[in-house]
Amino acid sequence: MNLLQEKVKEDGVVIDEKILKVDGFLNHQIDADLMWEIGQTFYQQFKDEEITKILTIEASGIAPAIMVAKRFGVPCLFAKKAKPSTLTQGAYSTDIHSFTKNKTSHVMISEEFLNANDRVLIIDDFLANGDASLGLNELVQQANATTVGVGIVIEKAFQAGRQKLNEAGLKVSSLCEVASLAGNKVTLVGEA
Numbered sequence: 509m510n511l512l513q514e515k516v517k518e519d520g521v522v523i524d525e526k527i528l529k530v531d532g533f534l535n536h537q538i539d540a541d542l543m544w545e546i547g548q549t550f551y552q553q554f555k556d557e558e559i560t561k562i563l564t565i566e567a568s569g570i571a572p573a574i575m576v577a578k579r580f581g582v583p584c585l586f587a588k589k590a591k592p593s594t595l596t597q598g599a600y601s602t603d604i605h606s607f608t609k610n611k612t613s614h615v616m617i618s619e620e621f622l623n624a625n626d627r628v629l630i631i632d633d634f635l636a637n638g639d640a641s642l643g644l645n646e647l648v649q650q651a652n653a654t655t656v657g658v659g660i661v662i663e664k665a666f667q668a669g670r671q672k673l674n675e676a677g678l679k680v681s682s683l684c685e686v687a688s689l690a691g692n693k694v695t696l697v698g699e700a
């Protein structure tokens with residue numbers, strides 16, 4: 509994923525030592541070609557896993573997730589952060605703490621879209637402390653479905669997310685690993 513790494517290095521804006529802003533290509537304005545590449549890459553990694561559904565959380569997970577779903581030819585399902593009036597049937601729900609907003613949201617997905625036969629690939633834009641992915645995995649468990657893996661666009665490797673997901677038995681694949689945001693600079697894992 510050289511294109512992604514280039515974008516992170518060139519267009520990423522360091523907000524502080526823990527938060528990277530990527531509004532130019534992922535979180536506000538979206539680079540569709542890059543999203544397509546992300547879809548291709550996760551497809552190559554998980555194509556033998558009989559994935560039936562891509563699961564993410566609104567809002568910024570949706571752009572990469574829909575391209576992954578398109579490549580697999582399966583639906584993209586996203587957890588909603590507020591109960592819509594249109595949600596008339598039962599729902600799976602849990603609380604997820606947002607790292608960037610520092611607030612906890614009660615998130616939900618309708619029971620009609622996830623069941624015990626589903627093999628789910630969780631996709632999110634960032635991995636920080638793992639709360640979003642763990643919460644999504646909790647929704648999968650409530651449906652007695654199976655989480656096959658977690659695909660992350662940008663992992664902040666200096667935070668605890670990967671360790672927590674691995675401890676929960678989840679396989680994690682990330683496309684760009686940030687080693688540090690210290691000194692107002694993005695340093696990727698493996699960079700000199």
Ligand code: 5GP
Nearest residue numbers: 526527528607634635636637638639640669
């Ligand atoms: P976690 O739940 O792993 O702690 O954090 C992941 C979630 O928080 C993602 O859904 C993402 O939206 C948001 N997030 C975490 N770190 C960052 C960051 O450095 N920049 C941006 N833009 N979002 C982040």
